[in-house]
Amino acid sequence: MSGVIVEFRDATKSFRNVPAFRNVNFTLRKGEVHALLGENGAGKSTLTKVLAGLYPLTSGDMFVEGMVRSFSSPTEALAHGVAMVFQETNLIPSMTVAQNLFLGEESFFNRLRGINIKAQQQLQRLNFHVEPTALVSSLGAAKKQMVEIARAVQHNARIFIFDEPTATLTPEEKQHFFALVERLKQDGNSIIFISHALEEALSIADRISIMRDGELVVTDDATNFTRDRIVQAMVGRQLKDELYGQDAKRTARSPGQKVLALENVSMGKAVRSATLSVFAGQITGMFGLVGAGRTEMMKIAAGILKRDFFHGGGIKLNGKSVRFRVPREAVKHGIAYITEDRKLDGLFDTMAISENIFFGWLAKGANPVSVISMAQARRETAAWIEKLSIRTIRPDARVVELSGGNQQKVVIAKSLIQAPSIIIFDEPTRGVDVGAIAEIHAMIRSLADAGAAVVVISSYLPEILSISDRILVARQGRIVEEMSIEEATEESIMYAAVH
Amino acid sequence: MALWSRFADWLGRGGEDALSIPPMDGKLKPNSRLDAAERLLRLPEIDNLAILGDRLVCSSGNTLFGIEPEGWRAIPIHRFDGRITAVAASPGGVLAVAVEGRGLEIGSGDVWQSRSLGGANSCITAILFSSEDKLLVTVGSRRHPWTEWKRDLMSHGSSGAVLNVDVSQAEPRVIRDGLAFPYGIETADGGELIVSESWKHRLVGMQPTGATPHPLLDELPAYPARLSRASGGGFWLALFAPRRQLTELVLREDDYRTEMMATIPPASWVGPDFSDRADGDQALQAGSVRQMGIMKPWAPSRSYGLVVRLDRQLQPVDSYHSRADGEMHGIASVVEMRGHVYVAARGAGALLRLPVEVTP
Numbered sequence: 001m002s003g004v005i006v007e008f009r010d011a012t013k014s015f016r017n018v019p020a021f022r023n024v025n026f027t028l029r030k031g032e033v034h035a036l037l038g039e040n041g042a043g044k045s046t047l048t049k050v051l052a053g054l055y056p057l058t059s060g061d062m063f064v065e066g067m068v069r070s071f072s073s074p075t076e077a078l079a080h081g082v083a084m085v086f087q088e089t090n091l092i093p094s095m096t097v098a099q100n101l102f103l104g105e106e107s108f109f110n111r112l113r114g115i116n117i118k119a120q121q122q123l124q125r126l127n128f129h130v131e132p133t134a135l136v137s138s139l140g141a142a143k144k145q146m147v148e149i150a151r152a153v154q155h156n157a158r159i160f161i162f163d164e165p166t167a168t169l170t171p172e173e174k175q176h177f178f179a180l181v182e183r184l185k186q187d188g189n190s191i192i193f194i195s196h197a198l199e200e201a202l203s204i205a206d207r208i209s210i211m212r213d214g215e216l217v218v219t220d221d222a223t224n225f226t227r228d229r230i231v232q233a234m235v236g237r238q239l240k241d242e243l244y245g246q247d248a249k250r251t252a253r254s255p256g257q258k259v260l261a262l263e264n265v266s267m268g269k270a271v272r273s274a275t276l277s278v279f280a281g282q283i284t285g286m287f288g289l290v291g292a293g294r295t296e297m298m299k300i301a302a303g304i305l306k307r308d309f310f311h312g313g314g315i316k317l318n319g320k321s322v323r324f325r326v327p328r329e330a331v332k333h334g335i336a337y338i339t340e341d342r343k344l345d346g347l348f349d350t351m352a353i354s355e356n357i358f359f360g361w362l363a364k365g366a367n368p369v370s371v372i373s374m375a376q377a378r379r380e381t382a383a384w385i386e387k388l389s390i391r392t393i394r395p396d397a398r399v400v401e402l403s404g405g406n407q408q409k410v411v412i413a414k415s416l417i418q419a420p421s422i423i424i425f426d427e428p429t430r431g432v433d434v435g436a437i438a439e440i441h442a443m444i445r446s447l448a449d450a451g452a453a454v455v456v457i458s459s460y461l462p463e464i465l466s467i468s469d470r471i472l473v474a475r476q477g478r479i480v481e482e483m484s485i486e487e488a489t490e491e492s493i494m495y496a497a498v499h
Numbered sequence: 500m501a502l503w504s505r506f507a508d509w510l511g512r513g514g515e516d517a518l519s520i521p522p523m524d525g526k527l528k529p530n531s532r533l534d535a536a537e538r539l540l541r542l543p544e545i546d547n548l549a550i551l552g553d554r555l556v557c558s559s560g561n562t563l564f565g566i567e568p569e570g571w572r573a574i575p576i577h578r579f580d581g582r583i584t585a586v587a588a589s590p591g592g593v594l595a596v597a598v599e600g601r602g603l604e605i606g607s608g609d610v611w612q613s614r615s616l617g618g619a620n621s622c623i624t625a626i627l628f629s630s631e632d633k634l635l636v637t638v639g640s641r642r643h644p645w646t647e648w649k650r651d652l653m654s655h656g657s658s659g660a661v662l663n664v665d666v667s668q669a670e671p672r673v674i675r676d677g678l679a680f681p682y683g684i685e686t687a688d689g690g691e692l693i694v695s696e697s698w699k700h701r702l703v704g705m706q707p708t709g710a711t712p713h714p715l716l717d718e719l720p721a722y723p724a725r726l727s728r729a730s731g732g733g734f735w736l737a738l739f740a741p742r743r744q745l746t747e748l749v750l751r752e753d754d755y756r757t758e759m760m761a762t763i764p765p766a767s768w769v770g771p772d773f774s775d776r777a778d779g780d781q782a783l784q785a786g787s788v789r790q791m792g793i794m795k796p797w798a799p800s801r802s803y804g805l806v807v808r809l810d811r812q813l814q815p816v817d818s819y820h821s822r823a824d825g826e827m828h829g830i831a832s833v834v835e836m837r838g839h840v841y842v843a844a845r846g847a848g849a850l851l852r853l854p855v856e857v858t859p
Contacts, residue, residue: 263519314519
């Protein structure tokens with residue numbers, strides 16, 4: 001077929017007779033950006049994973065450059081020009097950026113300086129400000145994503161699959177990324193772009209395909225889509241008031257008691273004399289560009305990071321000074337931190353959903369010498385699976401088998417089972433589809449309505465604006481601005497975050 | 500490991516070394532509403548406001564003034580022999596005035612009856628009529644007169660008291676002593692006394708019988724002064740000066756403080772004040788955050804203007820500020836009358852009026 005570089009014909013992929021997608025007919029043209037949209041669990045990640053050589057098809061055919069293919073590994077797919085940038089980064093944290101970029105391509109004798117120089121050139125070409133000698137473990141999520149993208153470009157692939165590439169990028173970094181996509185396209189490459197940010201898909205895609213419940217429901221030119229049409233096709237229903245629509249009549253919840261205060265907290269160069277308060281019964285939104293220190297501030301409050309020993313400031317929990325040495329102490333005091341990197345910090349992904357959730361309960365304060373009742377574990381976890389609408393075939397399914405949105409719900413359930421009074425959500429809807437976003441937002445709101453103090457850290461301004469009762473803006477390791485929902489706009493928040 | 504960590508904390512003073520002060524955020528988020536407020540009149544060192552019938556009275560220096568609503572003029576009611584440190588008016592029209600070194604003067608117009616409170620005479624900070632002939636009185640310090648309040652702070656003073664004064668009886672009854680500069684008093688709906696304990700930056704509750712006080716609102720970012728009732732329930736709280744890290748450091752450094760008090764005039768001490776005079780020889784008092792001749796609003800000035808509206812549970816619901824670059828500093832007293840809040844900015848020597856915008 002002329003101009004078509006990838007084609008799926010009547011493709012079906014099943015896991016244990018449960019189809020992830022079925023009878024899909026999909027084409028990717030040469031030199032096009034094709035956005036693949038759908039709710040979590042719709043099957044789009046699985047479809048692209050088949051193309052990337054992670055899974056074989058159960059039935060149907062996959063054509064790459066006109067030839068029927070079935071890749072047995074990502075290496076084989078890459079050899080045929082297919083590279084995938086995964087939703088969750090798959091870098092090796094203990095290695096440097098340069099080593100990760102050239103992983104698998106090492107010569108028998110490696111000259112470290114040589115690969116550092118090549119990595120530097122590669123990163124500069126992409127306009128990514130990442131130090132090639134830096135350890136990946138020291139990078140933030142956005143910079144890890146950049147390395148992932150650079151690695152795909154490095155392999156001279158002709159077909160690029162980007163799975164949620166912009167979820168962790170700042171607005172400026174997104175512009176760089178879009179320019180990169182444009183450049184790849186001009187060079188004749190084809191790109192499959194999976195995203196939950198619909199505006200991004202509308203702005204950079206040539207064509208858009210939408211999957212729902214394992215079926216490809218529509219493919220059309222991007223110019224023929226509107227946001228409403230996409231959302232309707234994705235969820236099969238009208239989402240009232242759009243997802244991030246701001247209700248002009250919305251009034252902020254009035255604050256209850258001050259439950260958490262960070263006073264002049266410092267931690268190295270990441271957090272510099274940060275001062276903020278969190279109130280019960282309210283959602284405190286925290287915005288900042290990558291590196292602003294907002295995650296670190298909250299991790300200090302949750303005992304995950306330690307503030308400076310001398311002149312590190314003070315943390316007051318319900319008016320009393322606290323210094324948590326380990327997260328467990330914070331958990332016992334009712335603080336739950338829900339990580340931004342669920343794969344690394346949030347889940348045991350090869351263990352069952354119920355086991356993951358039950359670990360949260362154990363962390364709260366189970367007696368180490370008591371006998372654990374697995375019946376109780378099942379009861380507790382079953383209740384949370386139902387409460388958070390975690391869509392799974394069975395409670396003992398492994399977390400790795402779930403879609404991103406359902407994995408996120410497991411991470412949330414793991415914390416909420418501890419019945420915390422202060423809940424810190426770090427990028428709660430990163431890599432989560434629109435349907436699940438609405439559910440997670442509703443759940444966050446209900447927590448605040450029930451009197452909990454909720455902190456939502458987000459890089460996505462519409463999310464911050466739609467969910468917060470008050471907004472804190474972080475920059476260079478401190479809180480530089482507090483805004484009420486009446487005075488906050490995307491422009492004013494971004495101005496405070498940048499200037 | 501935890502034990503070692505705690506030991507290391509103790510060695511390094513752990514959390515104690517933080518020198519942190521509570522943030523002004525949430526409902527205490529800074530604004531400039533006091534600077535934007537209507538300025539009714541100028542009166543040097545205007546201090547304690549009270550409502551007498553349908554008009555305001557206030558003190559300034561030795562003189563008690565009545566405020567004429569028409570034209571907002573201050574008409575002297577009486578001049579006393581010493582500095583007035585507190586004023587209160589009863590619903591029946593009786594005035595009680597505390598005069599430094601002399602005690603209480605009770606009466607109206609030109610007829611005044613003196614009432615000595617002994618060692619408490621020189622530092623009465625607030626008065627509240629509990630009935631026409633009974634008064635609740637806060638005594639900031641028994642060691643220092645009111646004019647030496649800064650020395651009391653720098654000495655970690657805790658010789659303040661709350662007294663119950665019955666006009667018909669000779670001796671006042673001590674409800675509670677050992678307080679760290681009580682500067683304001685009100686009664687809650689249940690009859691409990693609410694007292695602002697300034698040097699401990701908190702409001703405490705205590706029964707009139709004198710049971711151990713308990714904190715009602717603590718960790719205030721400024722030094723609380725007088726309290727008054729708000730319409731719709733709740734209270735108004737005036738806070739006369741901000742807490743600053745530099746002041747907290749000085750309050751911790753005993754040797755430095757002792758030498759400072761011994762060798763430097765009080766006006767130049769590092770510490771809070773009603774106004775920031777920002778003399779040329781006191782560049783640091785303005786926090787040094789002055790660029791191109793402009794004071795930045797976030798500069799750590801030693802004076803500030805802050806009024807907080809509290810709900811019935813004493814939680815802040817609204818606040819009015821005058822920041823470092825503002826003028827309306829050193830709020831000593833605030834009262835509400837007929838839909839407006841009247842604020843005495845002692846540091847600026849101004850009476851301000853604001854509409855009541857938030858009711859809990």
